[in-house]
Structures are given as structure tokens and as C-alpha cells.
Amino acid sequence: MSETNSDKKVLLEVRDLRVEFRKGKRVVSAVAGLDFDIYEGETLGLVGESGCGKSTTGRALMLIEQPTAGTVKLGDVEITKLKGRALRAARRQMQMIFQDPISSLNPRRRVKDIVAEPIDCWRAAKGEEREKIIFDLLTKVGIDPRVYGNRYARQFSGGQCQRISIARSLAMKPQMLICDEMVSALDVSIQAQILNLLEDLKEEYGLTLLFIAHDLAVVKNVSDRVAVMYLGKFCEIGPSDVMYAEPAHPYTKFLLSAALEADPDSPRHDQVLEGEPPSPLDPPSGCRFRTRCPNATELCASTVPEMQTLSDGHQVACHFPLVPVRRSAAPAGADA
Amino acid sequence: MSDPQTPNNQIPEENAGMAARGSNKITFLPPDAPLLRVDNVSTTFHTPRGDVRAVSNISFEVRSNEVVGIVGESGSGKTVLSRTLMGLQPRHGVTVDGSITFAKRYVAERGDAIDGQVPENPLVGFEVARAKESDLRTVWGVEVAMVFQDPMTSLNPVQRVGNQISEGLRVRQGMSKADAKKRAIELLTQVGIPSPEERYRAYPNQLSGGMRQRVMIAIALACNPRLLLADEPTTGLDVTIQAQILNLLEDLQRRYHMSVLLVTHDLGVVATRTDRIVVMYGGRVVECGNTRDVFYGHRMPYTEALLKSTPKISNSSHSRLQTIPGRPPDILNLPPGCSFAPRCSYATEKCHQERPELEATENEGHFFACWNPLPARKTPPATRSDASEIGVDSVRD
Numbered sequence: 001m002s003e004t005n006s007d008k009k010v011l012l013e014v015r016d017l018r019v020e021f022r023k024g025k026r027v028v029s030a031v032a033g034l035d036f037d038i039y040e041g042e043t044l045g046l047v048g049e050s051g052c053g054k055s056t057t058g059r060a061l062m063l064i065e066q067p068t069a070g071t072v073k074l075g076d077v078e079i080t081k082l083k084g085r086a087l088r089a090a091r092r093q094m095q096m097i098f099q100d101p102i103s104s105l106n107p108r109r110r111v112k113d114i115v116a117e118p119i120d121c122w123r124a125a126k127g128e129e130r131e132k133i134i135f136d137l138l139t140k141v142g143i144d145p146r147v148y149g150n151r152y153a154r155q156f157s158g159g160q161c162q163r164i165s166i167a168r169s170l171a172m173k174p175q176m177l178i179c180d181e182m183v184s185a186l187d188v189s190i191q192a193q194i195l196n197l198l199e200d201l202k203e204e205y206g207l208t209l210l211f212i213a214h215d216l217a218v219v220k221n222v223s224d225r226v227a228v229m230y231l232g233k234f235c236e237i238g239p240s241d242v243m244y245a246e247p248a249h250p251y252t253k254f255l256l257s258a259a260l261e262a263d264p265d266s267p268r269h270d271q272v273l274e275g276e277p278p279s280p281l282d283p284p285s286g287c288r289f290r291t292r293c294p295n296a297t298e299l300c301a302s303t304v305p306e307m308q309t310l311s312d313g314h315q316v317a318c319h320f321p322l323v324p325v326r327r328s329a330a331p332a333g334a335d336a
Numbered sequence: 337m338s339d340p341q342t343p344n345n346q347i348p349e350e351n352a353g354m355a356a357r358g359s360n361k362i363t364f365l366p367p368d369a370p371l372l373r374v375d376n377v378s379t380t381f382h383t384p385r386g387d388v389r390a391v392s393n394i395s396f397e398v399r400s401n402e403v404v405g406i407v408g409e410s411g412s413g414k415t416v417l418s419r420t421l422m423g424l425q426p427r428h429g430v431t432v433d434g435s436i437t438f439a440k441r442y443v444a445e446r447g448d449a450i451d452g453q454v455p456e457n458p459l460v461g462f463e464v465a466r467a468k469e470s471d472l473r474t475v476w477g478v479e480v481a482m483v484f485q486d487p488m489t490s491l492n493p494v495q496r497v498g499n500q501i502s503e504g505l506r507v508r509q510g511m512s513k514a515d516a517k518k519r520a521i522e523l524l525t526q527v528g529i530p531s532p533e534e535r536y537r538a539y540p541n542q543l544s545g546g547m548r549q550r551v552m553i554a555i556a557l558a559c560n561p562r563l564l565l566a567d568e569p570t571t572g573l574d575v576t577i578q579a580q581i582l583n584l585l586e587d588l589q590r591r592y593h594m595s596v597l598l599v600t601h602d603l604g605v606v607a608t609r610t611d612r613i614v615v616m617y618g619g620r621v622v623e624c625g626n627t628r629d630v631f632y633g634h635r636m637p638y639t640e641a642l643l644k645s646t647p648k649i650s651n652s653s654h655s656r657l658q659t660i661p662g663r664p665p666d667i668l669n670l671p672p673g674c675s676f677a678p679r680c681s682y683a684t685e686k687c688h689q690e691r692p693e694l695e696a697t698e699n700e701g702h703f704f705a706c707w708n709p710l711p712a713r714k715t716p717p718a719t720r721s722d723a724s725e726i727g728v729d730s731v732r733d
Contacts, residue, residue, distance in 0.1 A: 043653075049574040050545075157663055187409040187601065189660035192645035196657055214574065217647040224653055240653045258579035260604030262646045264631050264718075268608055272583055273576040276544055 008039040011176060011208045012061070017070035019053070019060045028280045030056040032232035032288075033070070035307070038176070043202070043209040045223030045240065047216055047255070049277060053232040054212045058178045061210070062096055063087060074176070092122065095169035099181035101161035107154035111138070111164055112145065114153060118171040137167040140204075141197060159190035163197065170201065176208045183218060195222060216259045220244055225313065228252045231280055231288040234307070238314030248316040248323040251289050287319065295320050370439065371563055371595050372398040372421070372480075377434035377465070379413075379420045388668055390416040392619045393434070398563065398595050403586075405606030405627070406599045407642075408616035411664045414599045415485075417616070418567045421597070422482050423464045423472045436464035438479060438563070477504045481556035485568035487548035491540040497551045498524075498536030504558045523554040528584055546577035553584065560592060567599045582609060603646055607631065612701065615639050618665045618675030621694065625702030628715050635697060635709035638676045674707065682708040 019031040030053040038044045048054045059065040061072055063079060072079045077090050098104040105114055112134050119125050125133055138145040141163040153161065162182060169177060179198070183191040199222065202209060213219050219226055220240050227237040228251065236249040247253040257269035275292050278284055287305050290296040297319070305317045308325055316323075379391040391413040398404050408414040419425055420432055439462075462475055484490040492500055501523055502516035511519065517536070524532035527550040540548055549569060556564055566585065570578040586609060589596050600606060606613055606627065614624040615636065623636040634640055644658040662679040671677060677687040686707050694703040697712060 049576060159663060187664065188603075188642060189409060189645050190663060192647070192657035192659040193661075195647070196659055199654060199656070215647070216575065217649045217651070220649055220653060221647040221651050221655060221657065222653070244649060255575060256649065258575040259649055260575075260578070260582075260602065260607065261649060262603035262607050262631075262643060263648075264607045264628050265716075266608060269579075272579045274580075276546060276577065 008042070010037045011040040011075060012038040012210075013071075013073040014038075014061070015071045015073075017057070017060060017072065018068045019056050019065055020068040026281055029232055029283070030280060031060060031067075032283070034234060036227060036234070036237060038208055038210060040175075040208055041206060042224040043211055043222050045219035045226040046210060046212045046229060047214060047219050047226060048229035049214065049255075051277060051280065052229045053280075054214075054229050055180050057229070058096065058180045058210060058212050061178060062091060062094055064096075092118075092172045093174050094176045094178060095172070095174040096178045096180065097162070097165050097169050097182045100185055101158050101165055101182075102153075104165055105153035105156075105161050107152060109153055110150050111143065111153060111156075112149040114164060115167045115171055118168065122172060124172065133171065137170060138164075140170075140201065141167045142193075143167070157190075159186055159194060162186065162194050166194075166197065166201065170205060173205065174207070176210070177202075178210045178212070180212045181214065182211075184213060184215065191218070198222065216244075216255060217261075228255065231277060231283055233288055234317060235289065236314075236316045236318075237307075238310070238316075239312075242311070242314050246323050248310055248314065248321040249289075249318045250293050250295055250322065253322060287317075369400055370397045371400045371402075372439070372597075373435075373437045374421065375435045375437070377417075377420060377432065377436060379416050379425060380431045380433070382429050382431070385668060389670075390619050390667055391420060394616075394621055395434075396614055396621065396624060398597055400562065400595055401589075401593050402612065403589060403596045403598060403610045405610035405613045406597065406616060407601065407603060407606055407613055409601055409642075409664050411667060412616040413619035413667070414601075414616050415567055416619075418482070418565050418597065418599050421464065422476070422480065422565060423467055423469075424482075427469075432465045434465060438462040438464055438475065477508050477556075477559040477561060479561055480563040480565060481559070481561040483549070483552050483556050483564065483566040483569045485571055487545065487552045488540065490552060491548060493540055496537050496539055497543070498538075501551070501555050501558055504555065508559045520554070520558070523558060524551075526588070527551070527554045527557075528580070529554075545573055546581065549573065549577075549581055550584070553581075553588070557588060557592070561594065563595045563597065564589070565597045565599070568601070569598070570605065571600070571602070578605075585609075603643060615642070618670055619667055620675065620705070621703075622676065622706070623702075623704040624694075625697070625699060625704075626715075628718055629697075629699045629702040633697075633699060633702070633713045633715040635704040635712065636676075636706045637680050637682050637708075637710060639704075640710060641679075674705070684708060 014034055014036050017031055017034040018029065021028045021030060034057060046054050046057065056065055060067045067080060074090065074093055079090050082090055115134050115137055116130060119130055119133060135145045138149060143160060143163050156164065183194050186194060201207065211219060211222050223240045225238060226240045226243055228235045228249065230251050235251045236243060243252065244256060247256055254273040258272060273292060278291055284291050286302050287300040290300040299319050305319050307315045307317045309315050310321065310323050310325055374394055374396050377391065377394045378389055381388045381390060394417060406414050406417065421436055425432055498517065498520050501520040505511045505516040505519055506513065521532045521536055524535055529535050529547060529550050543551065570581050573581060582605065585596065598606060598610060610627050612625065613627050613630045615622050615630065617638050623630060623634060623639045630639060641660045645660055647657060660679050665675045671688065673688045673690050674692055677683040680687065684707065692705040692707050694705045696703055699715065
């Protein structure tokens with residue numbers, strides 16, 4: 001999958017990642033075999049409807065959820081092999097920001113202590129140096145440490161809590177941030193502030209981001225590449241501008257046409273995706289989207305579509321992609 | 337525009353409302369007649385920390401067959417307003433000032449005709465603000481119904497959904513249990529629930545979020561209300577399900593000639609689905625008008641800022657969003673002047689001191705409250721295919 005973009009350095013390498021949950025004899029495969037790379041300094045957006053496994057993917061990368069199979073490699077470290085202390089040390093390089101900013105902070109702790117927690121945990125700095133790091137971090141996320149540093153987390157609004165979460169996640173200077181629906185609980189005006197802040201900090205700290213969200217417009221605004229997920233599998237992955245302009249998977253097309261633009265003249269798509277995602281307890285055979293896909297044939301029911309490359313970095317898992325497959329891009333030229 | 341094929345299509349479009357309302361003798365209001373008139377309404381909560389005016393001096397009208405959007409961020413008072421309009425504010429601890437009149441439809445059987453005649457001014461109707469609960473009950477469901485934001489917490493978890501739909505039919509319309517069941521199944525079909533007979537016996541926890549919201553809509557529609565108040569009906573639903581629900585609401589609105597008041601924080605929801613928009617900020621209306629006038633010819637800086645800070649799919653990646661500095665006002669502690677002044681880039685001394693009143697623009701029904709409004713612009717004509725005109729212009733050049 002990384003035959004293109006060879007000039008970019010892969011930071012996170014994920015191969016055949018699977019997460020299964022067992023309930024009695026029944027198995028839910030929440031993440032059913034994902035292969036992807038995240039390049040250094042890029043933002044990969046991950047979109048999909050609720051229950052498609054995007055949050056589980058994010059958590060599995062951090063090993064908060066133990067993957068059933070597959071490997072996750074951050075730089076040269078294979079995280080999935082690590083345990084205990086070594087795992088904790090590796091996690092310093094990857095931090096997570098959660099959806100609900102208020103419940104992800106302890107309401108009874110002071111802001112500066114929340115931000116200092118990772119530093120204290122790792123005994124990374126003491127005394128004046130520690131104070132200075134906290135001061136700088138809070139200033140950077142737009143919370144004045146002289147005024148607010150001693151206040152409790154419960155005294156802050158959602159947007160401010162999210163700023164504090166960002167400061168906390170940056171305390172150990174991670175290489176990578178996993179943002180799980182970090183702006184979906186915020187008002188539009190606050191959401192824009194947080195997104196801009198994230199872009200600034202990404203630049204400043206040279207961060208690599210996995211940005212998980214359900215809002216396609218938000219994802220488009222922050223991501224270099226976007227992966228679309230349905231029932232635990234990727235449908236399509238590619239550069240965001242290319243993919244939004246020319247979606248190759250029918251599901252991506254439906255998602256885009258269902259998204260609402262704040263513009264009365266935006267085209268109204270009469271074709272709406274019918275039905276709801278099937279239960280992950282009993283996913284459809286073959287292509288998982290086939291039960292809702294208007295183009296589905298017998299082939300879709302019998303064979304799982306493989307990822308195929310359309311153009312540079314644009315891949316789709318569909319037997320009948322909406323964009324023609326570029327033959328010349330295929331490495332093996334065995335075209336019968 | 338959209339036409340989700342609802343199986344129950346026997347009712348001809350024009351007579352749909354009449355037929356669906358069964359044997360009741362009903363006089364329809366003339367089209368465009370005001371259905372709901374909100375006049376200078378304020379809702380004040382009496383709290384230990386003092387009186388909180390969550391909604392201040394709101395006035396607007398909803399005409400019949402009209403879809404009006406109420407847009408605002410959290411804390412702007414939109415939910416308090418919609419609950420006030422329904423008469424759902426508690427008796428104690430809350431004061432509702434102003435008047436909310438609801439044009440009552442004339443139903444002979446209910447015996448509320450005035451000498452067998454419909455009142456000439458239909459708004460000599462029902463005063464919600466000062467109504468007793470027993471009177472409100474004659475209006476709820478029958479005249480005005482509400483779809484709440486969270487379908488899980490607004491449905492009764494220990495009652496089968498079928499029961500919850502037919503309850504209104506039995507109590508309000510005096511249907512027999514069997515008739516009510518038949519109608520409930522019909523309603524479930526209309527809101528697009530597959531295998532409605534089975535679902536009739538389901539409990540809410542056995543349904544997905546989208547299905548629950550469909551059940552909520554079925555309950556609201558059971559007694560054919562003329563006004564549907566939908567408070568964030570699609571918040572928390574996935575985009576594809578959101579599109580389904582919005583299309584369903586639009587389809588039902590047309591079919592039953594309902595008016596809909598769509599309360600939302602999402603400008604995308606109201607952009608293509610409303611006739612008019614009311615923008616709220618700090619408990620007040622800051623701008624209102626026809627949807628196109630508000631989107632393309634807004635005069636209030638807040639409306640502009642809100643539109644510009646909304647991410648668009650057409651933006652390229654890493655495009656910077658325009659932000660509104662600061663955060664929404666604390667309703668306990670509103671500034672004396674314009675509530676938006678502390679965050680507004682055009683604010684002057686006057687804005688901080690004096691509160692602007694709603695002012696009319698040259699566009700009909702378009703009002704804004706601002707001392708330093710944006711320049712007036714002409715709203716582009718309402719077509720989605722301007723391509724040919726643009727082509728002609730460029731040829732001339």
C-alpha cells in the first residue's frame with residue numbers, strides 16, 4: 001500500500017488490524033482487518049457512521065483495546081508486541097484526545113495539575129522547569145495560566161476543556177495525536193477555534209494526526225488523506241481533495257450526498273442511502289456494503305473486494321468502483 | 337423535491353389533510369394565514385442566583401404550510417423557546433410574558449365552535465402563555481405536536497412503541513383499541529419503519545436511534561397536528577440517517593399541509609429545507625427573514641460569523657476557518673448593549689451601551705438587530721442552475 005509516496009516517511013504502520021469482542025459464543029468483529037500507513041506530518045481523517053469501528057480503531061492503535069490480530073508499528077517500535085512498562089513508554093509518543101471534553105478531565109483537579117500529570121508521571125521536569133512547561137502549554141492553547149491555572153476543571157466550558165485536553169496531550173511532546181471526535185460536542189463557533197488551534201499546534205510541534213470524526217466537512221478541512229470506514233473495514237482511502245471530488249466507492253458517494261452544506265443553493269441529492277447498517281454480529285458475506293448498495297451483484301455477495309489502486313494513493317475496495325481503475329498504476333502488468 | 341416512496345400512497349395530495357383527519361368536520365385556514373403568532377415573549381426562570389431571562393422579547397409568526405427554522409448555538413435559548421411555545425414550562429419558578437396565540441381549527445364535534453362559525457380572525461384562538469394545563473391538553477398532539485431531540489429519553493422505555501403511538505389516538509380521538517392499533521401501524525408504515533406489525537410490539541431499546549426518531553415522529557403525527565415543533569430532530573444521528581429523517585419530515589409536511597418549526601444548531605439542516613429562518617443569540621432574535629435573504633443578504637455580523645465558521649465540504653484541506661473569538665454569552669450576565677458586541681469585530685461604544693432593536697430591511701419580512709450592520713446586498717435569485725446566465729455574461733465580457 002506504500003508503493004507510492006515513497007518520498008514520505010511512514011510514522012505509523014498498521015497491518016491487518018483486527019479487534020473482536022466476544023459475547024458468549026457470538027463474536028463482533030468491530031475492526032475487521034485494516035491496513036494503512038500514516039506518514040510523518042500528515043493528517044489522516046477517518047470517517048464513518050456510528051458503530052463502524054472508527055473509535056475502536058483509534059483505541060486499538062493505543063492498545064487501550066487489545067487487538068485480536070495484526071501489528072501496529074510506530075516508527076521502529078512494534079507496539080502490539082509491547083507490554084507493561086515498555087508499552088507505557090511507547091505510549092508517550094502517541095496521545096489521545098477524546099470526544100467529551102468535560103468528562104475526560106477530572107472536575108476536582110486544578111487545570112495546571114491536569115496538564116502537569118504526564119510530566120509528573122514520567123518525572124520529566126521539576127520545580128521551575130515544570131512550571132514553565134505548564135505555563136507555556138496553557139498559553140499556547142489560549143488559556144491564560146495566571147488567571148485560570150488554579151481553577152478547577154469543572155469551572156470551564158466545553159471548548160475550554162478541549163483546549164486543556166490538548167495541552168495535556170502535548171505535555172510529553174508526542175509524535176502523534178489520535179483525535180476521537182474531538183469537536184463533535186462543540187458549537188460551530190467554538191469548533192472553528194479548536195480546529196484552527198489544532199492546525200497551528202500541528203505545525204509548531206510537527207505532529208502527525210489521526211482525526212476520527214463523523215462530520216465529512218470537518219474532516220475535509222483538516223485532513224490530507226481520508227479513509228472511509230464501513231462495518232469494520234475500509235471502503236476507500238485517498239487524498240481528501242481527490243476523494244471528495246471523485247468518490248470511487250458508492251458508500252463514499254452516499255455519505256457525501258447526505259452531508260448538508262450551509263448553503264441554500266447547494267445541490268439537493270434526492271438519492272438517499274436507504275436502511276441502516278447491518279449488525280456487526282452478522283456482517284453480510286462478500287462486500288459488507290452490498291446490502292445497501294444499489295450496484296450490488298452476485299459477485300459482491302460471494303467475493304470480498306480487495307483494495308485496488310485508482311491513482312496515486314487513492315484506493316478503493318469495490319468490485320465496481322465509480323472511478324475507472326488506472327491500469328498503468330497496477331504494479332503487475334498481467335492484464336489478460 | 338425528494339420523494340421517498342412511502343407505501344401508504346392512496347391519499348390524493350390535495351385532500352390528504354382532510355381525509356387523514358377522518359370524520360371530523362374541519363375548516364382549513366386559508367393558505368398563508370398565520371398559524372402561530374409569538375408576540376414579545378420572554379421566559380424568565382427564578383433561580384436562587386436571581387432571575388434568568390433565557391428568552392427575551394421574541395416575536396415572529398408561523399404561517400400555515402410554512403417551514404421555519406430557528407438557529408442558534410447552545411445557550412441561545414432555542415430549546416427554552418420551543419418548550420415555551422408548547423406550554424411545557426413548569427407552573428412554578430418560571431414566568432412567561434407576552435402572548436403566544438395559536439389559531440385553533442374548528443372541529444364541530446369538540447363543541448368549540450362559536451355559533452357554528454369559524455372565527456373571522458383565526459388568531460382569536462388559543463393563548464398558550466396563560467392556558468391551564470387541561471386546556472393545553474386539548475391542543476397538544478391535535479393542534480401542535482413536538483419531536484424532541486433525544487428519542488431514547490423521550491420515549492417510555494417500559495412501554496411498547498405501538499402503545500405509545502396509539503395512546504394519543506385513543507385519548508384524543510376516542511378511537512377504539514383496534515382502530516388505534518390499525519392507525520398506529522399505518523403511521524409506522526408512513527414514517528418508513530419496515531415490518532411495522534412486528535415493530536408495533538417492540539420496546540424502544542430494541543430500535544436504533546434513527547428508528548426511535550421515526551417512532552417519535554409517528555407519535556407526533558398521530559393526531560394530525562397542524563404545527564410540528566421539531567427540536568434538534570436529527571442531532572446525534574448519522575449523516576445518512578439524518579438525511580432520511582429530514583426527507584421524511586419534508587415529505588410529511590407537504591402531504592399533510594403542516595407547518596414545521598425546525599429548531600437546530602446546524603445551518604446545514606435549515607439551508608435547503610426552510611422557508612424562513614430565525615437566528616437567535618443570547619435569548620434574542622438577532623436576525624430573521626426568508627432563508628435566502630438570511631444566507632445571502634444577512635446584515636447581522638453574528639449571522640455572517642456563524643456562516644463563515646461552519647466548515648464546508650467544498651473547502652480545500654487545511655483551509656483556515658474564520659472564528660468568532662470568545663464564547664457564547666452567559667445568560668445570567670448579559671451585557672447591557674448588544675449581546676454579541678463583546679465578540680463582534682464591528683462593535684463600537686454604542687454597541688456595548690445600547691441594545692439594538694429589530695430593524696426592517698428592504699426585503700420583505702427580513703429584520704436584523706445591529707447598530708453597525710453589514711452593507712445591504714441583493715439576494716441572488718432562487719435557482720440552482722444559473723449556469724446559462726453566467727455563460728451569457730461571460731460571453732459579453
